[in-house]
Amino acid sequence: MKIKILAAIIALGALSSFSNYESVPTGYSGKEDIQASEGELIMKKQDCATCHKIDKKVIGPSFLDIAKKYPMNDKNINYLSDKIIKGGSGVWGTIPMAAHTALKKDDAKKIAKYILSLNK
Known part of the structure; x- marks a missing residue:
C-alpha cells in the first residue's frame, strides 16, 4: 500500500510539474513585502509546486488554505519553516510532506512568510 501511495505521489508530482506556477501579490508593504518576494523566489526553485498550488488542493493543501x-x-x-525542512504528516491528511533538509532555516522562514502573507 505504501508503494502505491508513493507511486501516486511521484506520478502526480511529475504531472503537476508541467503546470504553470502562478504568482499572487502579497498586499503587504515594507520589509515583509521584500521577504515575501524573496520567499516566493526561493519557493519557485524548490519542488513546492509539485504538491501545492496557490488556490487549490493538489496533494497537499493550497497555500491560501495554509495562510x-x-x-x-x-x-x-x-512552526511552518520547521515543517518545510523536516516534513511531516497528519495535519492535512495522511499523505506525508517530503522533507527539505538541504533548505536553510532562513530560506524556509522566507517561504513561510510568503505563504502566510497570502491571507488578506
Whole structure:
C-alpha cells in the first residue's frame, strides 16, 4: 500500500510539474513585502509546486488554505519553516510532506512568510 501511495505521489508530482506556477501579490508593504518576494523566489526553485498550488488542493493543501489556518506571527513562521525542512504528516491528511533538509532555516522562514502573507 505504501508503494502505491508513493507511486501516486511521484506520478502526480511529475504531472503537476508541467503546470504553470502562478504568482499572487502579497498586499503587504515594507520589509515583509521584500521577504515575501524573496520567499516566493526561493519557493519557485524548490519542488513546492509539485504538491501545492496557490488556490487549490493538489496533494497537499493550497497555500491560501495554509495562510487561512495560520495567522502571520513568529510562532507560526517558525512552526511552518520547521515543517518545510523536516516534513511531516497528519495535519492535512495522511499523505506525508517530503522533507527539505538541504533548505536553510532562513530560506524556509522566507517561504513561510510568503505563504502566510497570502491571507488578506
